Amino acid sequence: MNRPTHLDVFIYLRKSRKDVEEERKAQENNTPFDTLAKHRRELLELVRREGHNVIDIFEEVVSGEFLSERPEAQEMLRQVEEGMVEGVVVMDLDRLGRGDMIDAGTIFRAFKFSETLIITPTEVIDCNAEGAELLFGVKSIIAREELKQINKRLQGGRRRSAKDGKSITRKPPYGYLRDENLKLIPHPEEAPIVKKIFEMIAEGHGRQAVVKHLDSLGVKPPEGDLWEQSTISHIIKNEVYLGHIIWGKVKHMKRNGKRVRKNLPPELWIRHENAHEALITQEQFDAANTALRGRWRAPTKKGVSLSNPLAGIIKCGICERALYMTRTTDRPNPQLRCINPRCQSVQKGVLLPLAEQRVLQALEILASKSPLSEEEIADSMASGQEDGVEIKQKQIIHLSKSLKNLTQ
Template sequence: MDKYLMYLRKSRSDDPNETVEQVLAKHERILQNYASAMLDQKIPEECIYREVVSGETIEDRPEIKRLFELMQSNTIKGVLVVDCQRLSRGDLIDCGTILQNFKYTNTLIVTPKKTFDLSNEYDYKSVKSELMAGSDYLDYMKTIMQRGTLQSVLEGNYLPTRTPFGYKKVKEGKKRQYLVPDPETAPFLKMIYEKFLEGYSPYAIGTMLDDLGIKPFMSEHWHERTIKKILSNEVYTGCIVWNRCKVEKRIVNGKVKKVRVPQKKPIIVHETHEALITQEMFDRVQSLMASKSTKVNMSKELKNPYAGLLKCKLCGRSMRYLGKFGRNVERYDCSGRKYCNNMSTNASVVDNAIIEELKKYLEDYKIKITKTDEEQIKEKKSMIEELKKNLEKIDNKKERVYEFLEDGTYTKDMFAERLNKLELEKKKMQKSIDKIRLSIPNKEEWKEQYINLHEAIDMLKDPEISAKTKNIFLKSFIKVIYFEKHDRDSSSPKQGPVTESDNVKIEIILK
């Protein structure tokens, strides 16, 4: 039997009052009925790709990328979609990518209205025309939405989702939303500006607020970065600043990526809400911040091989790399040390502890590779096949439930109850399949991880390899490294710096 895949995605043209799940379920029902009637088969769950993210481009949509990878195996007869534009409404590059993938893998695009074979010149032109029309529609809709957003801002509406500290967002009807002072936090907002002008640092101001029991919106404690953002936000002078940064597509290392680009002339709408500070005070603060700005470190060489990987086990913040700066050795400490009890330690201790943890993984993978039971693999695959057959039986029962509703055997309440039970049963069975599938040993992946671990250990032992090279390689297969230390190390000056410690605990999570 020919193998077909199904691709589901919500579009802007769908009912905005329906959730993504409701739209996808409706389209799945339409396509399953079509598959039963015209293809003499039901599309199994593992062949259904549901795109729940709202990405405009192929790069932003993981499910369609998985779909294309499977199509390249040349085992897929066709892909079912409600209409061709569900595949993409992206730019010309995306349209070309879709056309190439379907044409050169000889995969059909199957819709309830028509089946397209892109090896046929007329079908190719027809699909190309539909995709281009979808791209034009997307550009048009984005332009209309941007105009509406700009008009709303010019009318004085505050659109950002986050409300600035010191204010509350008030809504009037469906269109009007503006800021009003929050009686509980507005006085402390003024205090932040006043204390900074008195000479207090952002760090000291944050400590004051913590001592007073005043919390920021998004965290438990104040960070100096948060204080600096507040001190540089014009919203407190009674105006709205829009389009300060614009998301643009740029070519980065040969790939199209979205980057935030600061705009030379952001849109400023004055007197949209009550000001908490005067323009004069705001200008004085900006001048003082500019005069206190620290010198930029011109050396951009990465010193920390675990940048973005090493996290505090206690609070989850990043571990900071501290150079010598008058000390004898480099060290690591928690960036939230003010509130965290995790202790700092020498960089060499961290290196050796991570190497030892990688060695444990290395030994585990060695045992897995040499002692994998092939019979166990076959048994689990057989279990999956049995569960898939049960899934098909549930789908057949669902079809009969629909038939019973149509011929009057079931009332609407009976239909809803029975269908809900079958859906729950199906989800439970699918979870069992996923669980068994994840437990099936994968020797090839294990061998790759074994090689990665070996290479990582050798790299960490080699001082000639740069921290940047080490960091890039470690990030390719390590998700996070957790650090924990509660007790101080004891050493005498004669013995030299501590390089190993039983007090340090390292936990490595692989990808």
């Protein structure tokens, strides 16, 4: 069909998997470039040349395979279905979606029922034209197969690199640097810290004691500004410090648009032993892992993990950090504790049943549509002596004062 002109259009920009890989390689060569900025310039030039009126620009900052992973695409399709524009300008048809046939059908219906055109630099697709559905379906299948081939080549390259003893993680493991050949070399400042962590754990110190020691020394953690107990566990269990490269312990799959993590058996892992200089010996690794496993853990039912029912709700009143649920052998009930080593709170934690009781008490007061102020509710909870009658009496006094002020 002839290319239309002077339409109200949206511009949709999205990076493909290939674009992400090319940007990464360019950054490694110190020649970074922005794919979306390049596409934006080209599409704006197309719009100017054909006299279109741009209503909005939707820029997807993530490279999601499925439509459910791309909020900007979802919002654009919603407005397309409402007939907000006459066309959508994209670089290629596969930029709208490379997901499964469900996504392809959703996109096709949105453009067909709203009679909206898909405009690319090389073609214009009218979803109501004869044979458009077949064309759209074929192009979607080709795009999907191309994506599979890209992923296959990408995973193949990663497996070959792992077999060659190269580090292909997002960033080098803590304690190492990575050279131009993707080989790991000890970090002059972080490597001694890793050795100290293994030494302390092997000597019987707990993870929290190690965290406090590192924080007292002002050691910067791998992520964020605070050391976590989980970080210590990850370091202790990581065989990279023995000089080994192991790849393929887990497999990531997508089901219903959600990423699912699946642990793979050891016989499917890719191992390259002695790929780089080790920071610890096998004896030190075994001793630290034995000590870590030997520390007491809260008993749980088979297949059921210990979970905090107030996770993300209860926070430390001093540092505002989420409280961590722990169990000890000398107490029958779990505790919620602040594990921030820098927190200056005198009261480091509270029993979980007591915290649940206070939460339920506060909800009961709020559910009764209490006119009490936040200070009065806090006072009533802190005292722990007031029952429902006393709360109602305070409500009566508060309402009486309000009524008196209104009648004056």
